[in-house]
Amino acid sequence: MKREMTGAEMVLQALKDQGVEHVFGYPGGAVLPIYDEIIQQDAVRHVLVRHEQGAGHAAEGYARSTGKPGVVLVTSGPGATNMVTALADAMLDSIPMVCITGQVPTNLIGNDAFQECDTVGITRPCTKHNWLVRRVEDLPRILHEAFYVATTGRPGPVVIDIPKDVQFATGEYEGPRHVAHKSYRPRVKGDMDAIRRAVELLSRARRPIFYTGGGVINSGPAACQLLRELIELTGAPITSTLMGLGAFPASGKQWLGMLGMHGTYEANMAMHDCDVMINIGARFDDRITGRLDAFSPNSLKVHVDIDPSSINKTVTVDIPIVGDVAHVLEDMVRLWRTGSHQIDKAALDGWWSQIDGWRARNSLAYRPSEDIIMPQYAIQRLYEKTKGRETYVSTEVGQHQMWAAQFFGFEEPNHWLTSGGLGTMGYGLPAAIGAQVAHPEALCVDIAGDASILMNIQEMSTAVQFGLPVKIFILNNQYMGMVRQWQQLLHGNRLSHSYMESLPDFVKLAEAYGGHGIRVDKPADLDAALDEMIATPKPVIFDCRVANLTNCFPMIPSGKAHNEMLLPDEANDEAIANAISADGKALV
C-alpha cells in the first residue's frame, strides 16, 4: 500500500501504523508542519508538556509502565538539547523511546541557522541509534526502522531528526514491513549448551542466589512469570537491583529485598557468601557490586543478558548466556522440569537458616518517633494506604528514592518507575504523568524530595491541563538529603550548599497551579492526610515534613565489600565519619 503524502503526514501515518496512541511534545518553528497534522486528526493524542525534558521523562514513564515505546516530538535547537538528559536516562535504563526532532531546512544545515544544533551529533552517544533524514523518500523506512531498533534487542532511545523542508516535501509512504534489517539483528535465543550447563550448575549448588535486574521487566510479563516459576521450582533466594523491583513479588517468601549500596543486609551477605550466582538481566553495576575485587569471591556465576557487551564488562562470569530473558528462562524452566533437578535439600535448608540469621539483623530498622514523621514511616504508611489499588510509583533521585525502594513493596512488574542508571533528579513528576496518561484510572504517585521536585515542577501545569490526577508525595527534609549524607560520610560534615533555603510554600504552589496542596508534620495526622490525597480527583502536592537529618541505611560505604555494610544501629556520628577510607573518598 503506497500513498503520496507530505513528510509531516508520513510522521503521523507511521505513528498510527506503529500503534502509537500518545505523543509527548512541545512545538516550535522546525516542527510546525507536523503539529499542523496533529491537530487535524484524533488517533494520536498529543500531551503538551512545559519543558522538553518533561516530555522525555513522561515518555519514559509511559514506556516503563506499559512496555510500549514512549514517543516524543520536539523542535530543533533548544528543543533537542533539552531532550538530551531524558535520552541519556533512557539509554542507561534501556527504555524504548522514539524521539522525533525538527531540524532547520537541509539547505541551512551547517549555517548556524536560528535554532540550529547538530542534533544527531549531540545525541549520538546517548541514543541507541539516530538518523538525520535528508530525503523524504527515506522517511517512511527510517520511521519504521526507528521503532524496530528502539523496541527490539536491548531497548533504548532513538532520535529521528527531520529538517523542515523534508516535512513539507511530498513522497510515497509505505507501511511497516517485516524485512530483516541489513546489519542490526539482535539475538533472542540463548545457546542451549550454555543453558544446560547453567541448569546443571544450579542443581548442584549448595548456596544459590538469583540476582535479577531491569532486563527481566524489559523482557515482558512472560519473563516475570517464568522467573517466578523458576524461583519456586528451585527454592532458591532471590534479590534484585533497583531497576528490577516488581519482577518478583516483594511479599514472596524467597524475596530478600533489593541488593547493593542501600540494599538489605541479607541480600548483600547472601551475594557475598553464595556458591552459585544466577544473574538474569542485570549488569553488575557499581552500585551493586561495591568493591569489585571482593565481590562474591567464592561463587560460580551465570549471566543472562541480551547485550553481549554486558558480559564480562566488570565481573567475569563462568557461564555467559546471550539472549532474551524470557526465551532463556523458558528453556531453563523446561530443562529443570524434564531433568527432575533438585537442589540438595539439606544444603538449601542450611543456606536458608544462614539467611534467616542475617534477616534477623533487621537492617531496615529505624527509630520510630511520635513527634516527628520519620521518612521511612511515611513510605510505609503510603504503601499500606495504596495496597490493593492499581498503583504506579515513580521517584526522583536521592534518599527518598532509596527509602521508596526499601519500604514500598512491589508485587508486579512495570509499576515502579525510577531513574536508576543516570540518577536524574526531576524524573519522577513527568514519569508519573506519563504513567497516568497510559493508565487514567490508576493511582500514580511520585515519591519526591524537596530538592528534586523543583527540577521539573513546571509539569504540574501539564497535569492540570490534561486532568491527570498525579500525586506528588514530597519527603521534605529541607536538604538535598543524599548529598548531605555523602558530605557527612566523606567531607567532615561540611554541608556545602546542600541545604535548601527559600523552599516554596508547596501548598500554595499546588494551588497556584490549580492542584490541591496538603501539609503534614505530625505522625498522627499522616493517615488521614494520605486518605485525602488518594481521594482527591486532581493533582496533589503533599508536603510531608519529615525528620531533617535522617540518613539512609543500611549502606555499603564506597570502596567497601558486600559484607562490610554500615547498619543503621551502628551508624553513629563517629562510624559515619570513619566509614570511608582515603581510597574510598575518590569514588563516586
Add this chain to the structure above:
Amino acid sequence: MNAQNLNAPSAYFMAAVTETPESHTLSVLVDNEPGVLARVIGLFSGRGYNIDSLTVSETEHEKHLSRITIVTTGTPLVIEQIHHQLERLVPIHRVTNLTVEARGRNFEKPLERELALIKVAGVGEKRLEALRLADAFRATVIDATAEHFVFEITGRTNKVDQFISILKPLGLVEVSRSGVAALQRGPEGL
C-alpha cells in the same frame, strides 16, 4: 591505590590490573552512511579506549560497504569489550578480530601494511645516504628536486617506523602515513 586506579573510568575499578595490554587489529564492516565513522570514533573516545591506527574507505561500492581497520591496545577483557561495543552500533555489519584469528592459525599477526610518504631535504652526502637507504628499504622516489626527495614506502608498521627514524638526521621534513590496512591470510573473506 595506584595511579592507574585513579584514572579508571569508574572509581569502583579498584581491582589490581593483572592482565597486560596487547595490540589487536580489528576489521569492521560498516554501512557507508553519514556519521558512521563518528559513531566508531565516539565510541572509542567516550569509553576511553585507545586508537593506535584507524583507516577507512569504501570497499564495496554497490553494497555501500566500507571497511574500517582499527589497531587498538588493551587487556584481553578490554579488547573483548571493544569488540562487543562495536557490534552494538546499528550500521555495523561485522566485527572481526584479525589478531585473534591470526593466532588461531598459528601466525603472530594478520597481514598488515601501511603506506607512508616521506619528505627529506638536503644536499651532498646526506642526500646520497637518504637515497641509498631508500633503496635498501625498497622505497621509491615519487618527487624530487635538487634539494629534496619524497619517498613512498609500503610495509609493516615497524618497518615504516624504522625507515622514518633513520631518515631523521638526514633532513626529514614531514611524513604522511595511511594507517594500517589489514586482511586475514588464507582464501576466506570476512
